[in-house]
Amino acid sequence: MSDKNRSQWDLGRFVETLTYFEVIPFLNWVQQLIQGRFTDSQAKPNGGKNVGVILVAGATGGLGKRVVQRLLERGYKVRALVRDIEKARTILSDDIDLVVGDITKPETLTPVVMANIQAVVCCTAVRVQPVEGDTADRAKYYQGIKFYQPEIVGDTPENVEYQGVKNLVETAVKYLPQANEKLIFDFSNPSTELKNIWGAVDDVVMGGVSQSNIQLVENAAFFAGNVSTANSGGFASVRTRNFDPPFDLSGYTGVKLRVKGDGQRYKFFLRTDTQWDGIGYSYSFDTIANTWIDVTIPFTDLTPVFRAKTVKDCPPIDSKRIRSFQLMLSKFEYDNALNPNFSPGGFVLQLESIKAYGGETFPQFILVSSAGVTRPGRPGINLEEEPPAVRLNDQLGGILTWKLKGEDSLRASRIPYTIVRPCALTEEPGGKSLILEQGDNIRGKISREDVAELCVQALQQRKACNVTFEVKQAENSVNSIDWHQLFSNLQPDK
Ligand SMILES: NC(=O)c1ccc[n+]([C@@H]2O[C@H](COP(=O)([O-])OP(=O)(O)OC[C@H]3O[C@@H](n4cnc5c(N)ncnc54)[C@H](OP(=O)(O)O)[C@@H]3O)[C@@H](O)[C@H]2O)c1
Known part of the structure; x- marks a missing residue:
């Protein structure tokens, strides 16, 4: 090698490189100590972690807040779409990204709300409450067992259950990555x-x-x-x-x-x-x-x-x-x-x-709908035996009819989805065995805890792609559920 082609070599940069990549771990430690940078961000990067964000709509609701909690426990990054950020701060953990938006106003579903999403879990609902009024914590609505004459307050089911869900689906389509890719x-x-x-x-x-x-x-x-x-x-x-x-x-x-x-x-x-x-x-x-x-x-x-x-x-x-x-x-x-x-x-x-x-496809949009959506007006239905939402569908602004139309907008999209139709939601502890059916014929109840777990599990089940099913709890409690088996019994929608 000629002297002409020799340049000043930089020892400092050499040490810096080896230190950064922990080839000289001790120096790295000393450096971090001196610079006061011995923080979590310097811990080894975690390849098991998901890069994308799960957007939860309806995150301040009885079900939504539980979905958020379970996603966080599994290491997902969570973004909550909320209408009232102060209210959301009192309900949700500090670890999540709170964004303000209203599904009935598509202009609020901005890039800030949608950027980097990997999947959406939609738990929104119009506000239903007893005609006689409810307590501040909505205990009468939430308990789900004792019947109170219900009414819709605030926005209409057409706006929230149909137009709102459709807005969210149509916006999500533009932001969700290819389903078989991992960022x-x-x-x-x-x-x-x-x-x-x-x-x-x-x-x-x-x-x-x-x-x-x-x-x-x-x-x-x-x-x-x-x-x-x-x-x-x-x-x-x-x-x-x-x-x-x-x-x-x-x-x-x-x-x-x-x-x-x-x-x-x-x-x-x-x-x-x-x-x-x-x-x-x-x-x-x-x-x-x-x-x-x-x-x-x-x-x-x-x-x-x-x-x-x-x-x-x-x-x-x-x-x-x-x-x-x-x-x-x-x-x-x-x-x-x-x-x-x-x-x-x-x-x-x-x-x-x-x-x-080139990976497998998993659901990217989990929509929580309701058992009974196809029952209003269906021949052969005995209204006496049906749950209140079916019996009172007309008085409740066609709530189930609009929920079905919301489902249709998701089924018509190109997004791989799971549509969950729970029976009456309760605040009881979860951990029950679950009964999944298709055809919209079952009646019963299910804890919000178990529906939240089901939504989170569906994100990782290939067989949960493009299926619509009803779910209720069985009598018996279980320690664990074979989710793969449970979803394998379902037929994909046509
Ligand atoms: N209750 C039952 O027995 C039953 C039975 C079957 C199925 N379901 C379904 O299960 C799901 C969860 O029910 P839940 O009782 O947990 O609901 P919930 O507590 O009433 O929560 C509804 C959520 O939707 C949000 N929301 C309403 N309108 C919105 C809008 N325009 N934009 C953005 N967010 C909006 C609410 O936000 P705010 O906090 O801002 O109001 C709240 O976070 C719903 O789809 C419900 O229809 C319920």
């Missing part, structure tokens, strides 16, 4: 979490002087810097710290990047190893200058490499345990070949998202 990194929503996960790994680790970083700006991340071939170097990269637990992407075909580059060829790596300098699974892709493109990377097309050398006899990637992600601009292709689309100097690759694609 892994959403760079269009920069967060401190993302900043704590991604860091630069440049050829400084090999003695080189290239420099890069990842900057989170308004709608994208910029992987940018300067690649120098001095000191036999020639690469710049950004890499995530190791995820613990790792990402389980085994149900997916591969990974999809949404990027805008500068015409150069970049590399994408996945690693299953926690080792700093171990085997990576690599894929090279060309960018088109100043143009957004989707780069689709099937797991089967990844090449195992150690640094830039292909590794023979290496097993294919185990997509069940993805520990880290990396993007690189390198002078080298593989095995001493050169990158044909590389020029040293400044570069920029914009990133919008990294997703897993």
Whole structure:
């Protein structure tokens, strides 16, 4: 190597890189102590966590607040759509994102409300109350066992149960991701979490002087810097710290990047190893200058490499345990070949998202409707035996008729859905065995606790896609429910 091509190597940046990625854990600890940054955000990033948000409409209601609670307990990020934020603060936990909106006013279902949603659980309802009035905590309405002559107060069932649900469905369609994709990194929503996960790994680790970083700006991340071939170097990269637990992407075909580059060829790596300098699974892709493109990377097309050398006899990637992600601009292709689309100097690759694609489809919209919606006016119905909402449907502004129309709007959409039609809701403790039926013929009662659990479980059940069913509780209590089995017995809607 000629002296001309030697540049000043930066020891500080070398230590910083190894420290960030915990190759020198002790230094990392000291640094955090000195800087007072020994916080949770520095804990290992969690690959099991969901990136998207579950939007709960009707979150201040008897059922909605329980759905929120159970989603939080399972580690989901939750956003509550509420009409009155002060009221919501008295009912809901501090851990959630509260957004103000009214489903009857589509203009309030703004990007702030809908951004980054992964699924919607809709528990809204018109206000029903005893004609004689209720207590401040609505105890007479909520108990669900003793009959009080009911009336609708406030907005009409047509507005809330039909038009409102339809508004929410039509807005959600525009924001929900492809049902068979999983969002892994959403760079269009920069967060401190993302900043704590991604860091630069440049050829400084090999003695080189290239420099890069990842900057989170308004709608994208910029992987940018300067690649120098001095000191036999020639690469710049950004890499995530190791995820613990790792990402389980085994149900997916591969990974999809949404990027805008500068015409150069970049590399994408996945690693299953926690080792700093171990085997990576690599894929090279060309960018088109100043143009957004989707780069689709099937797991089967990844090449195992150690640094830039292909590794023979290496097993294919185990997509069940993805520990880290990396993007690189390198002078080298593989095995001493050169990158044909590389020029040293400044570069920029914009990133919008990294997703897993080709997975199974799960429900993305859970609508809580009601048993009885098809019974008003149905031939052969004996009103004497029917629950109050069926008997009093006309007096209650056609509540069930409009709920059915709300259901129809969801069934007509392209969203994978689950429509839950509970029998009379009670405030009794949950934990009962559940009876699911189709055809709208059952009568009975069910605890709001159990309906909330059912809604949360449906989000993770493939067989809950595009089904409509009634549900009531059985007499017996159970410790656990085989949800897969329960949903497997249902027929999808035509
Ligand atoms: N009660 C029963 O026996 C029974 C039986 C079968 C099915 N269901 C159904 O089960 C579901 C849950 O019932 P629940 O008793 O838990 O309901 P709930 O306590 O009355 O809650 C209704 C929720 O909807 C919200 N809401 C009403 N109009 C809205 C609008 N325009 N925009 C946004 N949010 C709105 C309310 O918000 P505010 O707090 O701002 O009012 C409240 O959070 C409902 O779909 C209900 O019809 C009930």
